[in-house]
Amino acid sequence: MESTIAAISTTVGESGIGIVRMSGKDSLSIAGKIFEGKKTKNLKDAENRKITYGHIFDPTDGSLVDEVLIVFMKAPFTYTREDIVEIYCHGGIISVRKILELLLANGAVMAERGEFTKRAFLNGRLDLSQAEAVIDIIKSKTELSCKLSLNQLEGGLSSEIKRIMDELTEMVAHVEVSIDFPEEDFEEITYDELELKSKKILDEIDNLLNTSERGRILREGLNVVILGKPNVGKSSLLNSMLRENRAIVTDIPGTTRDTIEEYMNIDGIPLKIVDTAGIRNTENIIEKIGVDKAKNLLETADLTIAVFDSSKELEEDDYEIINMIKDKKGIALLNKMDLDSKLTMEDLKKLIPEMKIIPTIISQKIGIQDIENNIKDMFYGGKVKIKNDIMVTNIRHKKKLIDAKKNISDAYTGIISKVPLDCLEVDLKNCWTNLGEISGDTVTEDILDKIFSEFCVGK
């Protein structure tokens, strides 16, 4: 890396302090041109990693720009493994921008998005999945997803991937020896050994892939769809869960015409919750579109909440809804329990014996806590220990794992049917390459550019 890069690393706006930073071999000399210290006049004389107080001046006219703290961090023990200078100035928009401008005028080039972290990766301080964790930390919206990304930054996923890659390397080496020196039987690997080893790798990749479903939920939110006949209290439920009057609630059936999506979280579990138009057989064109939309949404739901009205006898529309949700993951609510009962818990239980049924009075917020606890239980159903678990949360990693799984299962199938060893080698190597795209060992320039372009400036 020849160039010295500079960027503003904090948000530009009304902030107390702003950070402008530089990385590269000229960092110290460039900063030295615009900084004058109080006690330590010259930045070159400042101690490594020790904060120095002073002022930034515009060297073209000697005018004062800001009062700052500055630190020089000497390569290679820095964030990027290059020389770094960080300037802590007064926040806002003028000072940070002016200081960046001066650095650029004195030999630094504007850093691209994620370029500091990209350099940390290229210089070997982080592997690619760790670098990607950095942006996931910044973008995380809940404590839980932040914690997972921090684990990834600490190298949990990386070491697991590395371990599997080492196993593959060892297997390939054995296979190659057996191909190259078939006469010398001492090193030759047996098909039984190969079967065991490839099965182990297949299981390990599978285990990682199995965590990605929960990973997706943490990324996108658990997709919860509220379903039911008109007027049963679906929008009331949405409002109660959000704790705000988001959707219009009236006693006129057919109030909600379109779907309403909102985000919330229950103890850190992100939820996308969708209120839908009441399902009924209708001739009204607008309402019909809403009803069809609600039915389609069911396909992508992680969880459905089907609402029933206890004050009304079951009708044809209820039966249709029961049919739709029967084999889906979800819970049923028997609402309006404050009114005279025409539909009991027992009646409903007979129709959907597999499903959890919760009695509610949504208009009085009764049962909401119960619903939220049930959603939580379903999420933690797999008994994940989030804290120590390695979890695949990144969609790119998931895709690569799927490719790698395909390679190793092909190899495994080949081993079972005793195909020639050189046929296996290709699958094993491809598997290694696909895993290497997660760690960054085998990644291409294009992929790197794409990954780091999603970073923020100054990271």
Ligand SMILES: Nc1nc2c(c(=O)[nH]1)N(C=O)[C@@H](CNc1ccc(C(=O)N[C@@H](CCC(=O)O)C(=O)O)cc1)CN2
């Ligand atoms: N001011 C400031 N705050 C920051 C960062 C930064 O770059 N600057 N970070 C980044 O964006 C994060 C912290 N991450 C960092 C990771 C490594 C090193 C570092 O200097 N590592 C060296 C030395 C470690 C040591 O002293 O033991 C190394 O790994 O060799 C610095 C920050 C969050 N806070």
Ligand SMILES: Nc1nc2c(ncn2[C@@H]2O[C@H](COP(=O)(O)OP(=O)(O)OP(=O)(O)O)[C@@H](O)[C@H]2O)c(=O)[nH]1
């Ligand atoms: N008595 C009683 N009324 C309720 C309860 N829950 C909701 N309601 C009332 O039922 C009516 C319909 O509620 P909504 O939330 O608009 O029902 P919806 O299912 O969204 O209806 P559509 O949008 O038309 O499909 C409103 O007047 C609510 O105040 C309850 O537990 N008990």
Ligand SMILES: [Mg+2]
């Ligand atoms: Mg509604």
